[in-house]
Amino acid sequence: MAEQNEQHLLELRGVHKRFGAVNALNGVDFHVDVGHVMALVGDNGAGKSTLIKCVAGIHTIDDGEVLWAGEPVSIHGPKDAARLGIEVVYQDLALADNLDVVQNMYLGRELLSTLRRLDEARMEKRSREVLKELSVTTIQSVRQTVASLSGGQRQSVAVAKAVLWNSKLVILDEPTAALGVAQTQQVLDLVRRLAEQGLAVVLVSHNMNDVFEVADHITVLRLGQNVAEFTTKDTNQREVVEAITAGQLHSVPGMQEEALA
Amino acid sequence: MTKVFRRLAEGDLGVVRVILVIALIWIYFQANNSHFLTAVNLTNLTLQTAGLGMISVGVVLVLLLGEIDLSVGAVSGLAGAVVAVLNVKHGWAAAPAILAGIAVGAAIGGAQGAIFAKIGVPSFVVTLAGLLAWQGMLLVVLGKTGTVNITDPGIVDLANKFFSHAIGWIVAVGVVAAYAASNLSRRRRRQAANLPVPSLVAVAVRIGLVAAVTFAAILVFNADRGLPLAVVILLGFVIVFDAITLRTVWGRHIFAVGGNAEAARRAGIKVDRIRIGVFALASALAGCGGILLASRLLAVNQSSGGSDTLLLAIAGPVIAGTSLFGGRGSIWSAVLGAVVIGSITNGIDLLSYPSSTRLLVTGAVLLAAVIIDALTSKRRRAVGR
Numbered sequence: 111m112a113e114q115n116e117q118h119l120l121e122l123r124g125v126h127k128r129f130g131a132v133n134a135l136n137g138v139d140f141h142v143d144v145g146h147v148m149a150l151v152g153d154n155g156a157g158k159s160t161l162i163k164c165v166a167g168i169h170t171i172d173d174g175e176v177l178w179a180g181e182p183v184s185i186h187g188p189k190d191a192a193r194l195g196i197e198v199v200y201q202d203l204a205l206a207d208n209l210d211v212v213q214n215m216y217l218g219r220e221l222l223s224t225l226r227r228l229d230e231a232r233m234e235k236r237s238r239e240v241l242k243e244l245s246v247t248t249i250q251s252v253r254q255t256v257a258s259l260s261g262g263q264r265q266s267v268a269v270a271k272a273v274l275w276n277s278k279l280v281i282l283d284e285p286t287a288a289l290g291v292a293q294t295q296q297v298l299d300l301v302r303r304l305a306e307q308g309l310a311v312v313l314v315s316h317n318m319n320d321v322f323e324v325a326d327h328i329t330v331l332r333l334g335q336n337v338a339e340f341t342t343k344d345t346n347q348r349e350v351v352e353a354i355t356a357g358q359l360h361s362v363p364g365m366q367e368e369a370l371a
Numbered sequence: 372m373t374k375v376f377r378r379l380a381e382g383d384l385g386v387v388r389v390i391l392v393i394a395l396i397w398i399y400f401q402a403n404n405s406h407f408l409t410a411v412n413l414t415n416l417t418l419q420t421a422g423l424g425m426i427s428v429g430v431v432l433v434l435l436l437g438e439i440d441l442s443v444g445a446v447s448g449l450a451g452a453v454v455a456v457l458n459v460k461h462g463w464a465a466a467p468a469i470l471a472g473i474a475v476g477a478a479i480g481g482a483q484g485a486i487f488a489k490i491g492v493p494s495f496v497v498t499l500a501g502l503l504a505w506q507g508m509l510l511v512v513l514g515k516t517g518t519v520n521i522t523d524p525g526i527v528d529l530a531n532k533f534f535s536h537a538i539g540w541i542v543a544v545g546v547v548a549a550y551a552a553s554n555l556s557r558r559r560r561r562q563a564a565n566l567p568v569p570s571l572v573a574v575a576v577r578i579g580l581v582a583a584v585t586f587a588a589i590l591v592f593n594a595d596r597g598l599p600l601a602v603v604i605l606l607g608f609v610i611v612f613d614a615i616t617l618r619t620v621w622g623r624h625i626f627a628v629g630g631n632a633e634a635a636r637r638a639g640i641k642v643d644r645i646r647i648g649v650f651a652l653a654s655a656l657a658g659c660g661g662i663l664l665a666s667r668l669l670a671v672n673q674s675s676g677g678s679d680t681l682l683l684a685i686a687g688p689v690i691a692g693t694s695l696f697g698g699r700g701s702i703w704s705a706v707l708g709a710v711v712i713g714s715i716t717n718g719i720d721l722l723s724y725p726s727s728t729r730l731l732v733t734g735a736v737l738l739a740a741v742i743i744d745a746l747t748s749k750r751r752r753a754v755g756r
Contacts, residue, residue, distance in 0.1 A: 206630035
């Protein structure tokens with residue numbers, strides 16, 4: 111395939127992460143490309159959360175390599191990840207209900223004008239632009255509090271917040287888990303637009319319909335190992351589910367063999 | 372019209388609601404005693420509310436965090452006592468004594484805030500311990516005499532000095548001009564950024580209302596003894612802290628921590644630092660309030676900052692719409708709440724009802740305010756879904 115000749119935006123090679131005796135990640139290879147949506151699927155405990163937390167800098171990897179645009183990098187904290195252009199939208203969204211849309215989008219990175227005052231006009235303008243670029247049209251006013259928004263609108267705000275920072279890679283953790291049908295569609299459209307705008311997107315999801323609707327590629331994790339990678343248009347849901355539940359492991363947990371020795 | 376009612380019901384117009392309540396209280400007392408709305412009595416009313424309002428400014432900051440500070444009454448008494456004892460017994464000049472009193476407040480608040488933020492003891496418990504301890508410390512500082520009378524004009528003037536008519540008008544014109552300038556420049560900045568702006572008429576109406584209230588107040592003050600220094604001090608603090616909470620990063624982060632501390636932490640906000648800073652500031656402001664109260668009483672005694680000081684200082688902002696659950700409210704609620712409570716106290720004294728009536732009425736108003744707060748936030752949630 112063509113994109114394999116190009117450099118991946120983010121590439122993990124043989125990444126290990128242990129928590130005491132538990133091998134949460136056991137030699138995982140993973141990559142995501144600019145302009146593509148990579149779905150990360152797997153059963154509970156497969157290591158999806160650990161993997162994205164390693165990329166986000168919340169966990170530090172024990173072994174293996176992380177490459178960003180082909181260059182080896184080490185991510186030791188959320189700040190390192192943010193500097194590279196990696197933003198994560200967690201399932202709980204981390205929005206403050208009592209603040210409005212603009213205030214949430216700039217929380218912790220407020221713009222200042224003279225005399226160290228908040229530059230509300232500039233922040234509001236940029237927030238409107240980002241929401242417009244993402245075609246988020248359902249939010250009537252960027253000055254309404256997040257408490258008054260629907261679940262899908264909140265998700266849109268959280269995604270827009272991530273995009274605001276010229277990020278290159280956006281990781282979405284179960285973005286549709288708490289949403290109804292119409293709002294799920296809103297969010298999936300938004301995910302697609304992120305990729306069309308030239309961002310790399312990682313979508314963590316349990317929902318096969320969502321995955322097949324928006325993902326270009328699918329990486330399947332099982333018991334801390336990646337057991338399969340599919341191109342969405344060349345596979346079907348049955349194949350993916352099979353890999354999730356019975357994908358072939360290169361080492362069996364509990365046995366002390368070193369897979370990548 | 373129905374739109375106005377809906378916004379009232381949803382709590383958007385919290386300030387208007389409180390002003391309506393104040394108007395009702397004033398109409399009731401005026402109907403029952405024609406002395407209530409005289410210049411002398413209204414001036415007394417503002418002097419009575421200044422100390423409590425100052426303590427409430429700090430309380431609002433703590434409430435915005437979603438925390439509570441039960442020690443503000445005791446700290447206000449202790450700070451007043453420190454100032455009085457240093458000034459009277461140790462011969463310190465007024466200014467350094469006052470600064471020492473405020474510094475004692477800030478240190479106490481910083482310590483309580485650190486115990487809450489770093490060790491994780493609930494603020495309710497830390498400040499409850501403070502309430503007891505600082506009352507004890509007040510007795511220690513006052514020593515055997517129990518009462519210290521203040522005569523130094525540097526302290527007495529704070530609550531007993533009045534400005535001349537001319538200065539009153541100059542202050543009023545300055546306040547209105549500054550308000551108009553800030554409104555117009557904000558409108559201009561939004562216009563420059565191609566954002567929707569309020570119509571010039573709406574801005575003019577707002578400025579006109581503020582001007583009307585300001586000039587009416589000066590007319591009333593000048594019909595009596597003049598603009599009181601205590602009012603200038605209190606409103607100065609309120610305007611400064613209102614700007615800090617609404618226009619600075621630090622203020623924004625207080626709201627964020629009060630609304631969702633975990634989101635604030637993930638946004639890179641140093642939550643502990645915000646909490647400790649707010650508690651330190653709240654206690655320092657309680658100290659300022661205590662100094663105003665001491666100045667008005669011309670003395671500090673063993674009951675300074677005791678009895679219902681704490682409860683009224685917290686009840687005021689809540690009556691005026693600041694939420695007990697964090698993240699919602701404004702510095703102005705400190706003043707408006709103090710005016711509601713002060714009006715009830717003043718009016719009931721005028722009608723020479725017993726103080727049991729005062730407590731019952733204030734309690735009922737507080738309960739009504741909290742119920743309205745609960746109902747409006749419920750309604751807001753319902754509308755939001």
